Amino acid sequence: MLDNYKTGVFYDEMMGNNGTPKHHYRWFYQLVKQFSEQELKEKHETAQLNFLRQGITFTVYNHTGGTERTMPFDFVPIIIPKERWEEIEKGMKQRITALNHFLEDIYHDQEIVKAGVIPQELIENNPYYYKEQVGGVHIPLNNHVFLAGIDLIRDENGDYRVLEDNLRNPSGMSYVFQNRYVMRQVYPELFFQHSIQTLEQQLSELHHAVISHVPPNADPNQAPTAVLLTPGMYNSAYYDHVFLAQQMGIELVEGRDLIVKEDVVYMKTIRGLKRVDIIYRRIDDDFLDPEAFRPDSALGVPGLLRAYKEGNVSILNGIGNGVADDKAMYVYVPDMIRFYLDEEPIIPNVETYFLSDPEKLDYVLKHIDELVIKNVGASGGYDMLIGPQSTEEEQEMFKQKIMEQPNQYIAQPTIKLSRAPAYQEGRFYPCHVDLRVFVMNGEHTHVLPGGLSRVALKEGSLVVNSSQGGGGKDTWILSEGGEGHA
Template sequence: MLETYSIEDFYDEMMADVRKPRPHYEKFHRILLEMNQEELHEKHETAQLSFLRQGITFTVYHEEGGTERTMPFDFVPVIIDDEQWSGIEAGIKQRVRALNLFLEDVYNEGRILHEGIVPRGVVENNQYFYRKQAGGFEVPNDNRIFLAGIDLIRGDEGVYRVLEDNLRNPSGLSYVYQNRFVMRKVFPEFFFEHDIRTLEHQMSHLHEALLSHVPENSPSKNAPQAVLLTPGMYNSAYYDHVFLAQQMGIELVEGRDLLVKDKAVYMKTVRGLQRVDIIYRRIDDDFIDPEEFNPDSELGVPGLMEAYRNGNVAILNGVGNGVADDKEIYAYVPEMIRFYLGEEPMIPNVDTYFLRDEDVRRDVLGRLEELVVKNVGASGGYDMLIGPQASPEQIELFKQKIEETPEQYIAQPTIQLSRAPAFQKKRFYPCHVDLRVFAVGGDDFHVLPGGLTRVALKEGSLVVNSSQGGGGKDTWVLKKGAVPNA
């Protein structure tokens, strides 16, 4: 079944060439070749049904409303050896530490702005910068990043690069666990001969990190009450919210379940009001408190921000984090690492062009067909142009958008994203992948082994987002010594 598999000019995660797997894939490749097409197809269908039966879904929004879908799953994992993972882990910790220091800085002293490392206008004109609401006070652990999702890609040279930082409400952690659960259930033979870092105790790291953010004025520092605040069941990531609340053993609440009284937050229960110390919120800043943000919001809690600023409740991730994961700010992260940590970045960025600069804009507009253009405030693959795959009409549309609001867009070279085999419709074919690595912040930063490998299941597509037709794969990190000598 792999005889017609082609690696062409792309870096392939599994195959070194058309007939030889990479050393850390040799055992998997051998077991795979022992299976026949019908057996694999049957297992593939069983895996999809497992996701459906467990209600593992997300919502795709469009003009007519929302469509609920199961996450498409592919059973060929992305396998990372111990040496590669050590570099990724160290690089992610370095990056998230610097980003957290940046957030603490811009919401307090602003040293990086005074010294001109990051242009003041880039921060102060950012739509996610809430200096008035989120600045000028201490947060628990001096930490504004409880959970970060850092997206990594590999180009044709096989080097990892950071594509995007997600510091507001990164989703997908539940899929990491469910991908592993389904793989062990449907493909147990793959696990017998592989020594893989387990996910089993990772939720305890998440829970401990959550409870470490006890606010200054909490009356229950030894037994703080934490909740997960969700917009509700119609949110696209609601399954993620339910899963994480269950696994951490905390209450899942909506805004109407909470109230603020005497600048403290309480949860309504059948036994009366119960003080809440920590809120892991999955509601965007704009909806979290109608008294200070969107006055029409019915999802948030009136008065919540005042309780937050007075040290009576912790809000995770921090309010205003969007100023650090904006696609324009992204280009300055290597300088943040040098400025705050005195170190060179371990994982490089993708080259980025700022379209507010007239000369750069003119150059980019002349070669849109070979670049990727992104809206600095958008996510999920929306309002994005992939030049090599775009029609003349799409290119013309983005020319107009850039001319009208150049500060709203950035451009990047089209990276030849690495590929991995996918098994769909009874055959293997190569699909582009990226990797979302999750870092948890508490007293220190901890990186979960592996992460969410997202795969562009539509042949030839470069867009891995689930909202745009992408799916997921399990991600294995092999323990030290688990790879044969190359």
């Protein structure tokens, strides 16, 4: 099946250079070999259809309106041996703890700035730094990051590195569960020889994390009421919202379902108004409250921020987290770990150049064809240049942009992202992958075993985002030491 498969210069998750599978993929390889070509094709189609029938879709917008699409699913899982995973888990907890300290610090005493670790202007000039709105506010558990999605990649040596922190509204957790569900439905045979960490209980962990954020003024004699605030069914991640609300057993609300009266948030029910204590919002800061942020927001709830500041409602993730997960602040996360925790980062960053430094700028302009350029404020693979895959015209355009606004861009060496086999259109071929790890934070920090493996299904492409042709894979964390067992 993988006879013509070439690993090339990249690190391959599954295959060694000699054409044989790596140790922890041995069983998987054997099992897949037993499928006929016909079976593989049929299973592939059944799996894709499964997503469509269940309406597990995201909406893509273009000039003709929105189209519902499914995220293509690839059945070759990313398998991670236990010891490897434990290291990732530790690294993730460490990173989130530091980032959370950082957020608490910069909205209060700014010790890290006083210590000269992070330049003041980098924080003050950040468009997502909402000091005016939430500076000095005390929040439950002092916890700003209730759910983070940390994107990891592996370089050509197979070492994990953090590519991006998502501390605002990381999406995709529903896909982790649906990928596993479909995988079990369509490829039950593959599970026979593997002992894999289960995903059950994970949503009750999440629920527990949500309800641990009780606001100071909530009625102590009653269980807190939590809701998930969605922009609505036309949002591209709506399925994610539905799934999480449903599985956690909390109400899925839209801005128009909420009202603030005397700084208390209520939802409008068939029995009148009901007090809301905790809001897991999937709406960006800007749109939360037209009184405090964008006045044109129709998605938000007027007065929400006042209720938050009064301690009448908790908002998850915290307001103003954007200052910690943008691409410029990213560079300082290892320093944050050293500063707050007095530890060395377990999972390193990707090397990153600031273009405000004239020396680096000069270097980047000269070597633009070897580097990846990213807008510090953009996400989802937009406003990004991948040097080795770009035309001269595009490079010129980016040089122009960089020179106009050097602070707006960062550069990173083009990493030889690891690859894994993907089975699409009747054949196996290598595709670049990354891994979004979900970290939940409440009374304690918990890492969801595995996460969302995203795959760039366009051959040679480095962009894994679902809006740009990326797909998903199941992620297996082996519960035995790297060895499948019978």
